[in-house]
Amino acid sequence: MSKLFISHSSEDDRFVRDLQQVLRDLGQDGWIDSRELRGGDPLWPEIQQAIEEASGYAVVVSPNSLQSKWVGKELRHALEAQKKRGKNKYPVIPLSLDGTKLGVLEEFFGEEPIYVPVSSAAGSVEAALNAILVAMGKRLPADLAIAAQPKAAPLDELVLELSDLKFHQQEGVRRPSAHARLVYQPATPGQPDVHSEGSWRFIAPIGPIEAEDLRWYLEKYAIWPSEYFRDWTRKVEQNLVQWGQLLHQAALPGAVG
Numbered sequence: 001m002s003k004l005f006i007s008h009s010s011e012d013d014r015f016v017r018d019l020q021q022v023l024r025d026l027g028q029d030g031w032i033d034s035r036e037l038r039g040g041d042p043l044w045p046e047i048q049q050a051i052e053e054a055s056g057y058a059v060v061v062s063p064n065s066l067q068s069k070w071v072g073k074e075l076r077h078a079l080e081a082q083k084k085r086g087k088n089k090y091p092v093i094p095l096s097l098d099g100t101k102l103g104v105l106e107e108f109f110g111e112e113p114i115y116v117p118v119s120s121a122a123g124s125v126e127a128a129l130n131a132i133l134v135a136m137g138k139r140l141p142a143d144l145a146i147a148a149q150p151k152a153a154p155l156d157e158l159v160l161e162l163s164d165l166k167f168h169q170q171e172g173v174r175r176p177s178a179h180a181r182l183v184y185q186p187a188t189p190g191q192p193d194v195h196s197e198g199s200w201r202f203i204a205p206i207g208p209i210e211a212e213d214l215r216w217y218l219e220k221y222a223i224w225p226s227e228y229f230r231d232w233t234r235k236v237e238q239n240l241v242q243w244g245q246l247l248h249q250a251a252l253p254g255a256v257g
Helices: 010-025 041-053 069-085 103-109 125-136 208-221 227-251
Strands: 004-007 031-033 056-061 092-097 116-118 157-170 173-185 200-203
Touching: 004 069, 010 056, 010 125, 041 069, 056 069, 069 092, 069 103, 092 125, 116 125, 157 200, 200 227, 208 227
Parallel strands: 004 031, 004 056, 056 092, 092 116
Antiparallel strands: 157 173, 173 200
């Protein structure tokens, strides 16, 4: 399976998630997210290897990514890989987000690169999709553009609202706590929120290490699964049922109406 290495700033995650989802719908599942490999300079050899083994490279050019030393470092290495393999076999694609240009980084290309214009506006990924696929070599320039798909309808939300944050000490264990209540937010515009009749003291049932592992799994790995974290992922998955039960008991106590 072909893989495209993506460099971008964390501030541009939303656009990249939309792009990844649209391409996944078209059967383009081979993605490597540069930030999934980052953890400091000791991981640089792994990042280099991932860039070299990818079938192509894309960089989301934005004011945020231009301030990232990692994005510039990855771009330079991708251009070195392109010199070895050739432009036709290893495309390097600048995605100009909201009209942003590479600026001084253009000098790395030797000539002005051909940008693919993209937008952070809702539903804009589909408009740029044909140009991206052509740059990847997945479509011919003469092929018909893919029709934009309608955006998904908004969903109702059930929110756990927290206030009065404090630390709770019990049996030698210190945990964050807060007053909690449930808030139902209808998706239909103009409909008022519905709040639970009472509130309760919510005490975090898991520690900061477990909470960080859970956050990484749900917010990062679920979106950008990577074989580089296979062992860590299995360890987290073994604890998901227990963590879920503890969180459910703390967030939805039986006494709340």
